[in-house]
Each structure stands twice: as C-alpha cells, then as structure tokens.
Amino acid sequence: MLIIENFSKTYNNGSKAVDRLSFKINNGELFGFIGHNGAGKTTTIKSIVGILNFEEGEILIDGISIKKNPLKYKQKIAYIPDNPDIYESLTAIQYLNFVADMYGVDKKTRMDNIKIYSNMFEIYESLGDVISGFSHGMKQKIALISAFIHEPDIIVLDEPFVGLDPKASFTLKKLMRDYCNNGHSILFSTHGLEVAEKICDKIAIIKKGRLIKIGTIKEIVGDKTLEDIFMEVFTDD
Amino acid sequence: MINKALILFKLNVINSLKLNDKKRKTFTPLFFAVFGVILFIAFFQYSFMFANYLKTYNLTKLIFPAFSIMGIIMMLMMSTYKARGALFDFKDSDLLFSMPIPASSILIQKIMNMMLFNYIICFFTLIPTSIVYSNLEHVNNLYWIFVSLIFVFLPFIPTLIAAIFGYIIGYISSRSKRKSFIETISAFIIFLLFLLASTQTNMLISYLLKNAKDVDSLVKHVFYPLYWIQSALCYNDWLSMILFVVVNLISFLTFVFILNNLFANINKRMKEQFASKNYEMTGLKHHNKIKAMFNKEFTLYSQSSIYMLNTCFGAISMMIFSISSFFYNTSMIANTILKYTGITLSDYQVLVIICAIMAPLSCTTPASISMESKSLWICRSMPISEMKIFLSKMMVDLFVILPINILAMLLASVTFKLSVIETLILFALILIIGVSMTQFGILLNIKYPKLQFVSETEAVKGSLSASLAVYIPITISFVLGLIYMILESVISFQLYLLILIGGFTIIAILLYVGLRTYGIKKFKELYC
Numbered sequence: 001m002l003i004i005e006n007f008s009k010t011y012n013n014g015s016k017a018v019d020r021l022s023f024k025i026n027n028g029e030l031f032g033f034i035g036h037n038g039a040g041k042t043t044t045i046k047s048i049v050g051i052l053n054f055e056e057g058e059i060l061i062d063g064i065s066i067k068k069n070p071l072k073y074k075q076k077i078a079y080i081p082d083n084p085d086i087y088e089s090l091t092a093i094q095y096l097n098f099v100a101d102m103y104g105v106d107k108k109t110r111m112d113n114i115k116i117y118s119n120m121f122e123i124y125e126s127l128g129d130v131i132s133g134f135s136h137g138m139k140q141k142i143a144l145i146s147a148f149i150h151e152p153d154i155i156v157l158d159e160p161f162v163g164l165d166p167k168a169s170f171t172l173k174k175l176m177r178d179y180c181n182n183g184h185s186i187l188f189s190t191h192g193l194e195v196a197e198k199i200c201d202k203i204a205i206i207k208k209g210r211l212i213k214i215g216t217i218k219e220i221v222g223d224k225t226l227e228d229i230f231m232e233v234f235t236d237d
Numbered sequence: 238m239i240n241k242a243l244i245l246f247k248l249n250v251i252n253s254l255k256l257n258d259k260k261r262k263t264f265t266p267l268f269f270a271v272f273g274v275i276l277f278i279a280f281f282q283y284s285f286m287f288a289n290y291l292k293t294y295n296l297t298k299l300i301f302p303a304f305s306i307m308g309i310i311m312m313l314m315m316s317t318y319k320a321r322g323a324l325f326d327f328k329d330s331d332l333l334f335s336m337p338i339p340a341s342s343i344l345i346q347k348i349m350n351m352m353l354f355n356y357i358i359c360f361f362t363l364i365p366t367s368i369v370y371s372n373l374e375h376v377n378n379l380y381w382i383f384v385s386l387i388f389v390f391l392p393f394i395p396t397l398i399a400a401i402f403g404y405i406i407g408y409i410s411s412r413s414k415r416k417s418f419i420e421t422i423s424a425f426i427i428f429l430l431f432l433l434a435s436t437q438t439n440m441l442i443s444y445l446l447k448n449a450k451d452v453d454s455l456v457k458h459v460f461y462p463l464y465w466i467q468s469a470l471c472y473n474d475w476l477s478m479i480l481f482v483v484v485n486l487i488s489f490l491t492f493v494f495i496l497n498n499l500f501a502n503i504n505k506r507m508k509e510q511f512a513s514k515n516y517e518m519t520g521l522k523h524h525n526k527i528k529a530m531f532n533k534e535f536t537l538y539s540q541s542s543i544y545m546l547n548t549c550f551g552a553i554s555m556m557i558f559s560i561s562s563f564f565y566n567t568s569m570i571a572n573t574i575l576k577y578t579g580i581t582l583s584d585y586q587v588l589v590i591i592c593a594i595m596a597p598l599s600c601t602t603p604a605s606i607s608m609e610s611k612s613l614w615i616c617r618s619m620p621i622s623e624m625k626i627f628l629s630k631m632m633v634d635l636f637v638i639l640p641i642n643i644l645a646m647l648l649a650s651v652t653f654k655l656s657v658i659e660t661l662i663l664f665a666l667i668l669i670i671g672v673s674m675t676q677f678g679i680l681l682n683i684k685y686p687k688l689q690f691v692s693e694t695e696a697v698k699g700s701l702s703a704s705l706a707v708y709i710p711i712t713i714s715f716v717l718g719l720i721y722m723i724l725e726s727v728i729s730f731q732l733y734l735l736i737l738i739g740g741f742t743i744i745a746i747l748l749y750v751g752l753r754t755y756g757i758k759k760f761k762e763l764y765c
Contacts, residue, residue: 051617053761074620085611087533089540094533097521101529102619111521128516 007057308362320403322692530629551598602678
C-alpha cells in the first residue's frame, strides 16, 4: 500500500509545485493521476519514486518511508518516466539483465519474465540489438519490460502510452489490469481521459499542486464522462 | 544561408556554455580569461626558450615550422574525434534537418563549431611565437599582416583532414553492430598515429639542428605549407604567402562544396542502425549490485569513443613514455627542454613529474555523472545507495586506467634502473594520487554536472568539472614542485615524496568523507 501524507514540494526558486497532497493506493488498485500540464503530476511522481527530494510530508510503501529507508522502499517500486532515456550503448538484453541484477531477481524469474514480457510486446527478437538503434516506441517497450521483470509491489508510470502503437497500447492496458488483479498496484499519469475512465479503479485530479478530486470512477464521474468533469475543473479559472 | 548559420552558431555557443545561467554568465568568461592568460604566458615562455635555443644555431626561422606543426598536430588530435560528434551523427540532427534550414547552413555552423577550437589552438601556438620572433629578428609591418593571414588560414587543412577521418570512422561504424567499438578502435589508431607523428617532429628538429644546410628541403618534405609559412614570415615572401592562402582556401572550399552536396545524406545514412533481430535467449548471468553497476559503467565507458579517448590520453602517454624510454634517453630530453630554466632533473624526478601530470589526464570520474545525462533517473530510482553508484564509477578508473599507469611506471622503473625503495615509493605515490583523483573527480562532477549536452564531447571535455579536474591537480603539482625546489637543500627527494604520500593519504580520506556527506547530499539534488 502506498500512502502519501501532506506531501508538499517547493522548488529552489520558491514556487510551490505541490501543496499538502494526501492520498493512498491500496494493493490491487489501478490508480489514474490526472491534471493539466504543469499541475504537479510529474513532480509528485518523481518524489514518490525517490528522484526528487521533498521537505514536507511523508511517502510510505507498506509502512516503509522513502526518507528513512530509501533502498528498502525502492526495492518495492518501479518507475518509468514519460520519455524514458535508457542506456543507449547497451543491448536491450544487457539493460534488462542490469535492471534484474539491481533488484536481485533470481536467474529463473528474470529469464521467464523477460521472455514473457518481451514476447508480449513483440520485441523478443530484437533483445540482442543495441538500444540506440531502437525507435521511441521500442525504447518505451524495453523500459516497460524493465518495470515488470522484478515484480514490484507498485509500478509508477508517467504517461505510459505515449509513443506506443495501438497494439502495444492494448497489450499494456491488459497487462496493467492483470498485474493489479494479481494484488499489485499501479499509479500512472495520463492525458488520455478515455483510457483512465476505462481501466482505472480510482482517479485523482490535481490542479495547481492541489488535490481537487479523488475516488472511484463511479464516485467522480457519476452520470457524466471524465472529460466533462475534467473540463468543469479546469475551466473554473 | 550565412545568417541562419550564424544564428545556429550563436545559439550553440549560448547552449553549450550555458550563458543564460546568471552565475555562469560572469564566471565562465572570467574563467576562460584567467585560463587564457596563463596558457598564453606558458606558450610565450616555451617559444621564447625554444627560439633562443634555435638562435644559437642561427636557425630562429625554424620556430615557425616547429610551432605550426605542433599546432596542426594538436588541431588534428582535438578535431578528429570531435568531428564524429560535431559534424556527423550529431544529436540535434533530427531537429535541424526537420526545419527549413538549408543543409549548407547547418554544415557551416558545424564547421564553425569545429574551427572555433582550432582557432584557439592556433592563437596559442602562432601568436606567442610571432611576438617572440619579432623580438629576436628584425620584422616590418608586412610581417604582422602575414601573421594575421596565416592565423586565419592555418586551421583550414587540419579541420578538413579531421573531418575526412571523422567521416570514414562514422561511415564504417554505422554499418556495424559494434558501432561504438569500431569508433573507439579507429579513434585510438588515429590518435596513436598523431602521437607517433609528434614524436617524429621532435626527432626531425634534432636532425635539422645537426644538418642546418638541409633545413629548407626538410621543412618542405615534412609538410610543404610549412615552408610557405617560414618563407612568408622570415623573408616577407609574397609568393609563398599567396600560395599558402590559395592552397588552403581552395582545399577548404572544395571540401565544403563536396560535403555540402553529401552532408544531409551522410548524416541520414549514419542514423540508420544495424539491427539483427535474431536474438535467442540461452542464459543470463547473475551479478551482485556493485558488479552489475561496474559492468554497466564499463560498457558505457568502452562504448563511448569520445569518453574513452579523452580519459585514456594520460595513461597511453605514460605507456608510450615508458616504452620509448627503452629506446631514448627521456630524462635527457626533459633536461634539454628545461635547459634555460636552470633546472636539472634526475630520471627519478622526471618519472614523478610525468606521473603527476599524466594522472589527472587519465581520470574518468570528472565526466562520469555527466555521462548519465537523461538516464540519471535509472540510478536515482533504483534500490542502490549513492556510495555504491559512486564506487562503481570510481572502479572504472581504478581497475581500468590505474593499472595501465602502474604498469607504465613499473616498466619505466626497470629502464631507469630504480632501486626497490624508489619503485615502491613511486608505486605508492601513483596509487594514492589515483585514489585521490578519482574521488576528487566525482566530487567535482557532482558539484558541476553537465547533464544536458548535444555531443558527448561537451560532457567529457567541455564541462567545468572536467577542466578543473585537470588544472587543479596540475597546479598543485606545480606548487609542490616549487616547494621542493625551496626545500631541496634540507630534505631528500625520497623523504619529500614520503611526506607527499602521507599528505595525499589524508586528502584521500577527507575526499571520502566529503563524498559520503556533501557528495551524497548534492547527488540527491541532481535532476535532469
């Protein structure tokens, strides 16, 4: 379970990107994080995965604090940014094996998972090639596979569908759903409201660094569409 | 066309020097100004000593071919591997070729980028030499016009040759799966050829001094334009000057014209990558975190020809020095160079000085954080401690570069017939300098990272951390050398080295503490 308590992030120039954000993601939940550009989604995500430091609040996975025990915390989480720049000089298999080493994945599990996910994303035969020759979508697929191979409790994805072809996008949606059905959790940010409405268990809407709405799809949308809600929230100004 | 090229050039300078950063806006020009003055004085002093030496043989005119060839070799060495990233397969090619910018404008901007550095080299090799010559021999106003013309045209041919080498390496490597490996090996071969050429130059000058009658014919034989430079500047020979300008200009314009027609296609073809699509999983090796990180670091290091070449420079030079000491009396060469300073060095002292100069030139860590670039998120989000990340980066330095340095020094100690005690002290000194340097480099890179760059050259060579990691240790070595000169009468050289080893051990411990505290704190703040 991921718990975010009174999380605030202020940048060096004094601008407050996120202001007293609190929510939790239970095991098995597929959680959508929505907001306009610059709302504070990526700042929150980067703080959740330990890339950005923060001064106020606390972030915990199963009671383990990112501040107090970052290594144990990071062992339970995987992160893929919106534009994943991965080590281009390595071959895809070298990169995936490196990630598996870093998370201490045993030999059988890593081989099985790499085979399963690379076949799922139809990239298995290219695993021996150097990443620099890959298209954006192929790099995105390798990055996504790297998030799943160590079977983390929580996967955090920033705009995961950008750059994927329709088939890969469909595969990812199904994979995300199945992964959560097996008791893991996924937090992802997206501008694709239809996707969020279709696959998410819960949604949080963030505006100017503050949480505006949070709840199940039914609780938030009601009789309307997520797009209607989004437009209502962001046309107030 | 020229306008767009100038706009691109200006933007590139602003971007690569980060001139929009308020702190850098004042610091960067100040740094370059101070560094420039120091370098100018150093070149001036060196050319002054050399010119005086030549004057005793009545061969002052040789100073121009000597310094010109030195400048040309430096330009070739610097530009050849720069050409790969600057002229071909550059990172912003997709962006630039997608805009309504003529390929010729992009080409001109890229050539200007390459030539900018060559002009800096040309400035430091030609201008001090010209001033020294004007003080020793009678010159008129025409001399200064010719100096200006030579300054403008001298970098043309080295840039052209470097670009051709850069293209050949890029062309071959883009057709192979092991693209980076081929680039690295090719760049090494070219680098060694240039190094060989520079040693030949020294031998040639010695030969010229002994065979004064053959001077002109030999200068012509080495590189004909050198003879034109010498004739134009020493004898006000108009014809030589015109020939030099015309040959350089025609060669360069022909090159630009040909390249202009091929430039876009070459770059687009180089973007095409080898893809086998025939992977079959047989087995995967399992490593602990440190080993996995080291493997990753070493692969990234060995796959980047720019990174590898730049940081191997010192180690290779030391190895060449050691091997060449089997055949030449290297300490005699050093003492010949120092003749006019009144300093005489023993073989042992020459070895220590070489070690002190070369160690900072072969350190990989000042660029190791910068080279993470936009991939920094990977290490930052993984369950590995910051110290282990630092350690894996330092291991590349300690397990790959340091052994080469130690081997080179052991070879040299055999040649120079050093005693066991002297060899052990030297070994300990290299080891402790290596350990200190690698930690110092990583601390500097954490403090001054260059995570956003267009070409890897900017991170490896153009960053403040990379520059400081060379100049600070060399300055310290220079100061320590001066201190020894003062204390020489009261302390033996070996005892002085033992004191230095003790001092460096304390520094290494302090740097370790700095890494654990300040280093970790600053690393956590890094963000790309």
